[in-house]
Every structure is written in structure tokens, then in C-alpha cells.
Amino acid sequence: DAGVIQSPRHEVTEMGQEVTLRCKPISGHDYLFWYRQTMMRGLELLIYFNNNVPIDDSGMPEDRFSAKMPNASFSTLKIQPSEPRDSAVYFCASRMMGGQFFGPGTRLTVL
Amino acid sequence: AQKITQTQPGMFVQEKEAVTLDCTYDTSDPSYGLFWYKQPSSGEMIFLIYQGSYDQQNATEGRYSLNFQKARKSANLVISASQLGDSAMYFCAMREGHISNFGNEKLTFGTGTRLTIIP
Numbered sequence: 034d035a036g037v038i039q040s041p042r043h044e045v046t047e048m049g050q051e052v053t054l055r056c057k058p059i060s061g062h063d064y065l066f067w068y069r070q071t072m073m074r075g076l077e078l079l080i081y082f083n084n085n086v087p088i089d090d091s092g093m094p095e096d097r098f099s100a101k102m103p104n105a106s107f108s109t110l111k112i113q114p115s116e117p118r119d120s121a122v123y124f125c126a127s128r129m130m131g132g133q134f135f136g137p138g139t140r141l142t143v144l
Numbered sequence: 145a146q147k148i149t150q151t152q153p154g155m156f157v158q159e160k161e162a163v164t165l166d167c168t169y170d171t172s173d174p175s176y177g178l179f180w181y182k183q184p185s186s187g188e189m190i191f192l193i194y195q196g197s198y199d200q201q202n203a204t205e206g207r208y209s210l211n212f213q214k215a216r217k218s219a220n221l222v223i224s225a226s227q228l229g230d231s232a233m234y235f236c237a238m239r240e241g242h243i244s245n246f247g248n249e250k251l252t253f254g255t256g257t258r259l260t261i262i263p
Binding site for chain 2: 064066075076078081083088089092122124126131132133134135136137138140
């Protein structure tokens with residue numbers, strides 16, 4: 034069974050541009066999580082969904098960030114407009130029971 | 145106060161020796177779960193082991209075991225017979241609320257311990 038799939042793996046963009054990160058969770062998992070990892074702040078939960086419904090978005094830094102889950106097999110995290118301080122590795126994770134299984138991450142660099 | 149504390153920023157261990165990575169936690173919730181993740185240099189986060197607060201036995205998964213001392217709020221990861229491939233960052237994390245409940249799914253992570261296995 035494939036794990037959590039994220040795309041792109043690397044994204045380099047210029048300040049002010051829109052960035053869309055994509056995630057396909059493990060089939061059958063009903064929770065999906067978006068995390069951000071930086072050296073300064075470590076791993077932070079941004080938002081999570083249960084059965085495609087956003088449950089807790091208190092970690093979303095500001096209105097420039099938005100996340101959607103239109104169906105059980107797909108989610109997006111959008112940053113518009115992007116800023117250099119958004120540079121980080123963004124992880125998507127999913128779970129049904131037990132531990133959360135992480136995707137490989139998207140390394141975002143905003144110049 | 146930090147919810148998860150990992151006091152060892154880095155450790156060097158000889159291959160084949162056992163390793164203990166420290167983790168202490170802080171919660172007032174009687175129901176919680178503790179997790180360990182491995183992050184190799186390639187960057188992915190790999191789930192290793194889980195311990196529930198009501199579990200009577202310490203969790204084990206292959207060479208990994210969790211030394212759960214509830215009164216001390218400690219959940220140390222023990223790796224037996226370390227291998228070169230164990231070199232990585234290791235993160236301890238906590239979820240407050242029972243894992244089978246809808247409740248709070250948020251994982252709070254510690255700052256990690258960088259483990260280096262020496263040949």
C-alpha cells in the first residue's frame with residue numbers, strides 16, 4: 034500500500050506568488066494533518082481534518098494560509114501571497130487508529 | 145511550560161550498544177498518548193512506537209521499546225543493538241485525550257535528539 038503522497042517535493046517561488054501544496058492520504062485513513070517544520074519553531078500542526086471536515090485550524094499562521102479537503106483522497110494547502118518567512122518543510126500526515134503516518138514533505142523556499 | 149521536553153540535543157553511541165533517548169512530558173489530562181518518530185537525513189518522519197496512558201505494559205516494536213514511567217511523566221525510547229541506520233533525529237510527541245476518541249488529535253512534538261551511531 035502506498036504511503037502518504039505529497040507533491041511537489043520541492044518548490045522554489047518568489048515572494049508574493051501563490052503556492053499550492055498537495056497531499057494524498059493513505060487510503061482508508063479518516064484523519065489528515067498538515068504540519069510545518071522549521072529550525073526555529075520545530076514541528077507545528079497547522080490544521081487537521083476528520084472525514085474531510087476541518088476540525089482545528091488554530092495553528093494556521095494567518096489568513097494567507099488556507100487548506101481544503103474536497104474528498105477523502107486529496108487535500109491542498111495554499112499560501113497566497115507567499116513570504117520568505119513561509120520557507121519551511123510542509124508535511125502532510127494521515128491516520129485511522131494509532132500513530133500518524135507522514136508523507137515525505139514539501140520543501141518550500143520563498144525568495 | 146513545555147509539554148514535551150527532550151533534554152539531549154545530540155548523542156553519540158557505539159554501534160551495537162543500546163541507546164536510551166529521554167523524553168518527559170507535562171499534561172493534566174488523565175488520557176494521553178505518547179509517540180516516537182524518527183527523521184533520517186532524507187527528511188521523512190517515520191512513526192516508531194506508541195504508548196497509551198492506560199496501557200499496562202510498556203510498548204515494544206522490534207528493537208524499539210518505550211520505558212514508560214507514568215509517575216515521573218517519562219517516556220524514554222530504548223533502541224537495542226543499535227545500527228548505523230539508526231542515525232537520525234528522534235522526536236517524542238504527545239496527544240492529549242484518548243486515541244480512540246474523536247477528541248483532540250493535535251500532536252505536540254519535542255525539539256528532538258540527534259542520534260549518531262559510530263561504527
